[in-house]
Every structure is written in C-alpha cells, then in structure tokens.
Amino acid sequence: MMHNPKKEFRMPKTFYITTPIYYPSDKLHIGHSYTTVAADVMARFKRLTGYDVHFLTGTDEHGQKIERRATEAGEDPQVFVDGIVMWIKELWRILDISYDDFIRTTEPRHKLSVQKIFQKFYDQGDIYKAKYEGWYCTPCESFLNERQLKENKCPDCGRPVELVAEESYFFRMSRYAARLLEHIENHPEFIQPASRKNEMINNFLRPGLEDLCVSRTTFRWGIPVPFDEQHVIYVWLDALSNYITALGYFSEDDAQFLRFWPADVQLIGKEIVRFHTIYWPIFLMALGVALPKKVFGHGWLLLDDGKMSKSKGNVIDPTILAERYGSDAIRYFLLREIPFGADGSFSEEALLQRHNFDLANDLGNLLNRTLAMLGKYFQGKVPSPAGEEAGDRALREAAAVLPSKITELMDELQFSNALAELWKFIGLANKYIDDVAPWALAREGQQERLATVLYNLLESIRIISVLLLPVMPRTPEKIWMQLGIADQPALHNWQSILEFGLLPAGVQTAPGEVLFPRLELTGEGEAPVRQATKKEQDAAGKRASR
Numbered sequence: 001m002m003h004n005p006k007k008e009f010r011m012p013k014t015f016y017i018t019t020p021i022y023y024p025s026d027k028l029h030i031g032h033s034y035t036t037v038a039a040d041v042m043a044r045f046k047r048l049t050g051y052d053v054h055f056l057t058g059t060d061e062h063g064q065k066i067e068r069r070a071t072e073a074g075e076d077p078q079v080f081v082d083g084i085v086m087w088i089k090e091l092w093r094i095l096d097i098s099y100d101d102f103i104r105t106t107e108p109r110h111k112l113s114v115q116k117i118f119q120k121f122y123d124q125g126d127i128y129k130a131k132y133e134g135w136y137c138t139p140c141e142s143f144l145n146e147r148q149l150k151e152n153k154c155p156d157c158g159r160p161v162e163l164v165a166e167e168s169y170f171f172r173m174s175r176y177a178a179r180l181l182e183h184i185e186n187h188p189e190f191i192q193p194a195s196r197k198n199e200m201i202n203n204f205l206r207p208g209l210e211d212l213c214v215s216r217t218t219f220r221w222g223i224p225v226p227f228d229e230q231h232v233i234y235v236w237l238d239a240l241s242n243y244i245t246a247l248g249y250f251s252e253d254d255a256q257f258l259r260f261w262p263a264d265v266q267l268i269g270k271e272i273v274r275f276h277t278i279y280w281p282i283f284l285m286a287l288g289v290a291l292p293k294k295v296f297g298h299g300w301l302l303l304d305d306g307k308m309s310k311s312k313g314n315v316i317d318p319t320i321l322a323e324r325y326g327s328d329a330i331r332y333f334l335l336r337e338i339p340f341g342a343d344g345s346f347s348e349e350a351l352l353q354r355h356n357f358d359l360a361n362d363l364g365n366l367l368n369r370t371l372a373m374l375g376k377y378f379q380g381k382v383p384s385p386a387g388e389e390a391g392d393r394a395l396r397e398a399a400a401v402l403p404s405k406i407t408e409l410m411d412e413l414q415f416s417n418a419l420a421e422l423w424k425f426i427g428l429a430n431k432y433i434d435d436v437a438p439w440a441l442a443r444e445g446q447q448e449r450l451a452t453v454l455y456n457l458l459e460s461i462r463i464i465s466v467l468l469l470p471v472m473p474r475t476p477e478k479i480w481m482q483l484g485i486a487d488q489p490a491l492h493n494w495q496s497i498l499e500f501g502l503l504p505a506g507v508q509t510a511p512g513e514v515l516f517p518r519l520e521l522t523g524e525g526e527a528p529v530r531q532a533t534k535k536e537q538d539a540a541g542k543r544a545s546r
C-alpha cells in the first residue's frame with residue numbers, strides 16, 4: 001500500500017478550560033487561588049497528554065461593587081482596577097498559573113462583543129423594559145426576591161442587601177427554562193458534582209424561573225446598553241460572556257471560538273453555580289451557541305473557625321505561603337488535602353504536615369536514598385538491569401498501569417485521588433527498598449541484582465517525576481538534574497512513561513539539594529523554620545565569626 005503521510009497526520013484534540021474571572025481585589029486569599037490552581041493543573045495535565053489546550057482566566061472589572069471601592073479609594077475606577085489587575089497577574093505568576101489568555105472585561109475586545117450580544121437579545125425579543133423593585137446584594141452582584149433572603153440577608157454571602165427600585169431591561173428566562181431543564185436531565189455530566197445539579201433543578205428550575213434584570217441605571221461603571229445609554233449592562237451578563245468574547249465571538253476574528261468552543265470544563269466555586277448553570281446556558285441558548293460540556297462547582301476552603309477573611313492575615317495570604325513553602329507544595333496541598341467538590345479546611349499545620357510527610361519523607365527520601373546508594377555502589381552511574389524477580393515485577397506492573405489510572409481520575413477532576421494513586425506508587429518504591437535491602441545485596445556481593453534494583457528505582461523516580469509535572473511544575477526539573485537527564489526531553493514526556501526501561505544505562509547522576517527540607521512551626525502564628533542544611537549552618541557559622 002502507498003504511504004500516505006497526509007492520512008497519518010491527526011490534529012491534536014482541543015481542550016478549553018476556564019476559571020471564573022476574578023473581582024479585582026488586592027485581598028485575594030488562598031481560597032481564591034484554589035479554583036485557578038485546579039484549572040492550571042488540569043490544563044497542564046491535558047497539555048502533557050497531547051491536547052491543544054486553551055486555558056482562560058481574567059478579571060471581572062465592572063459593577064457597583066468595584067465602582068464603590070474605587071470611590072472609597074478616591075480613584076477613577078479604571079485606574080483603580082489597572083493597579084490591582086497587575087497584582088493579580090503577579091499572584092498567578094508566583095503560583096505558576098500557565099494561562100493562555102487573560103481577559104479583562106474593560107478591554108475593547110470584550111466590551112464590543114458584549115454590546116453585540118445584548119443587541120441581539122433585544123432584537124430577537126428576549127429583552128424587554130420594565131421596572132425592577134427588589135433586593136440587591138452588592139458583594140455578590142445579585143438580584144434577590146423576598147423569598148430568597150435568609151433573615152433579611154443575602155443567602156449566599158450572609159451580608160446585608162439593599163432595596164433597589166429602578167427602570168431596567170429584563171431577560172425572558174422563562175422562554176428557555178424548559179429547554180434548559182431538558183438539557184440538564186439529558187446530560188448528567190453537564191453540572192458536576194451531581195448534588196449541585198439537583199439543587200439547581202429543585203430550587204430554581206422546578207419552582208419556575210423568574211425573568212432576570214440585565215441592566216442598571218443608578219451607577220455608571222459598566223458597559224453601556226448600545227441603544228439606551230442611560231443603562232449599563234448587568235455585570236453578570238457582562239462577566240459570563242467573557243468565556244466566548246475572549247475567543248473572539250462576534251468579532252472579526254473568531255477562529256479561536258470556532259476551534260475551542262464549547263468549553264470542555266468550566267471550573268467555578270459552588271456559590272456561583274446558579275449563574276453558570278442557569279443564566280449562562282440560557283444566554284448561550286438565546287445566542288444559538290452550544291453549551292459547555294461540563295460546569296464543575298468545587299467546594300470552599302474554610303478555616304477551622306469558619307470563613308476566610310482578610311483579617312485572618314498571614315495564614316491565608318498565598319504570596320506569604322508561597323514564600324514559606326514554595327508554590328509546588330501549596331499546589332500539592334490544595335489538590336491533595338480536599339476531595340475536589342467538597343468543602344475542606346485549610347490550616348498551616350495541615351500544609352506543614354503534607355510538606356513534611358508526603359513531600360519530604362515520601363518523595364524527597366525516595367530520591368535521596370536511591371541516589372545515595374547509587375553513589376556508594378556504582379559511582380553514581382546508572383547501571384544496566386538484568387533479570388527480574390517477583391518484587392521487581394510488582395513494581396513494574398504498578399508503574400505500567402499508573403498513567404492510565406491517573407488519566408481516568410484526572411478526567412473526572414478527582415485530583416486528590418489521582419495524587420493518592422501516585423503516592424501509593426511512591427510508597428511502593430520506598431517499600432521495595434526496604435524489602436530488597438540493597439545494602440545487604442552489596443554486602444553479599446550480588447552486583448547484578450543490586451544493579452537491577454537500583455535501575456528499577458531510578459526508572460520509577462523518572463516516571464513519578466513526569467506524573468508530578470501538572471501539579472508541581474518546578475520539582476520535576478530538579479529531579480531530572482539529579483538524575484542527569486535534564487537535557488533529554490524525550491525522557492520527560494508522556495510517551496516516555498508508558499514504557500518501563502527507557503532510562504539509558506551509563507548516565508551520570510548528580511545528587512543535589514534536598515528537594516523538600518523538613519520544616520517546623522516555631523509557635524503560634526509564626527513562620528515555620530526550615531532546618532538549616534549543613535552548608536547553611538557552615539555559612540552561618542562563618543558569618544557569626546566574622
């Protein structure tokens with residue numbers, strides 16, 4: 001048969017993932033980072049496994065809340081948000097967030113498209129003018145009726161609400177409610193976890209969906225309604241549209257929209273599920289655009305004594321945590337500690353424990369012990385393996401199924417379970433050392449067997465390092481340096497871990513810094529102290545004696 005290269009070329013599959021766009025605040029805490037870190041891990045995992053990924057995040061800059069904050073700060077809203085957005089980008093840099101696009105709702109590309117969306121709704125009769133009289137929660141930017149209030153407060157954030165009476169445009173949600181219900185029921189994967197789906201159906205869709213107010217007139221900081229400049233577009237209609245305006249929807253260049261929409265996963269926190277699984281899909285239906293494949297509402301990160309707030313200070317400031325522990329440890333902690341979807345508590349002690357047990361003891365020691373033995377018995381050179389015994393087989397078999405197990409769990413956004421699987425394998429490798437006792441083999445002069453055991457360990461570490469990449473983007477490089485394979489990308493990719501035994505014999509390893517030196521908390525509210533390395537103690541000694 002003729003060779004047909006064209007036929008063999010396959011376009012990589014696309015994967016579009018989004019986070020909510022953040023309200024500009026210089027008080028973003030570790031809870032806020034949770035959504036973005038999770039999305040980043042997913043984006044990195046999909047890139048690693050060969051997808052053409054588009055990962056979007058950004059900022060939600062309009063609305064009454066931001067206008068008020070700017071006024072309090074005595075600044076023009078645009079100047080006010082510009083400064084904060086720079087800070088948010090810096091925070092994402094510190095946490096190694098690898099977004100492909102960052103949309104700001106104050107950008108012309110977004111504003112123009114939102115105006116066209118609003119116009120289309122109006123032209124096709126989805127929007128009508130009436131008077132709104134009811135409650136408004138400014139922190140959540142949400143309209144609430146009497147029935148929804150909890151003890152006269154906002155049911156979502158518990159803060160006081162304001163009475164609003166103004167002329168507004170309304171969107172006829174009722175037109176689309178039945179279609180949405182049908183879609184939700186026919187697509188069980190659309191709203192995840194399932195409990196959130198039931199809540200939406202029972203609390204909002206079944207009792208009958210009210211029309212939504214989609215414009216405001218009592219403040220100016222928003223996108224003007226194109227045909228009625230007295231009104232600014234309701235900030236949630238403005239904000240939700242970002243997921244398609246960022247792709248060029250309704251612009252001259254909509255190539256990205258055609259390529260990436262519908263989104264594969266939209267990650268959000270549980271308090272904004274209603275906006276994303278009721279209003280957003282209805283807006284999309286009205287536009288005649290496909291709905292996202294999956295909207296996942298994760299749980300909250302809480303402190304032991306309840307909600308996070310800026311007054312709780314240091315403990316929850318992600319920049320301080322990153323400085324103390326490194327961003328890899330924080331990312332690992334966030335995704336390992338709490339099953340994705342559930343609420344979980346955050347404490348620095350728990351972070352420290354994960355750091356010391358999982359990272360320093362399990363992972364760090366596996367590398368140290370292996371390289372130390374390799375140095376002692378083989379001058380640090382990767383030996384050639386020979387033969388296979390039962391213990392070797394168990395390790396190799398576990399390595400062989402690991403990539404597919406982890407892929408399955410990641411596709412279901414079960415980050416914590418995926419990491420538990422990886423750590424099970426790390427545990428197995430550590431146990432393999434204890435069971436085989438390479439030092440005894442050395443004593444008995446069983447060189448060949450010793451070579452096989454150390455080779456299997458090195459190869460296991462290489463496989464582990466690649467699987468760590470999505471969650472801990474910095475650590476694998478350090479491991480490769482020590483394994484002596486940093487300059488061999490063919491040994492760092494997904495393909496290379498599907499086969500056990502690719503690590504070439506003869507490579508010179510280079511043991512280096514301890515990956516995660518154990519840390520201790522010195523006292524309440526104090527920063528943990530890293531146990532100084534020998535080198536640092538020596539240096540300190542020199543400084544002191546100067």
Ligand code: MSP
Nearest residue numbers: 020021022023031032035060239240268269300301
């Ligand atoms: N601007 C809206 C989203 C508009 S999307 C079209 C918004 N912004 S936010 O800045 O308040 O929240 C951003 C993300 O942080 C949300 O996913 C929210 O759930 C998440 N979190 C904020 N505090 C959190 C915790 N304490 N724990 C977990 N996630 C939390 O909402």
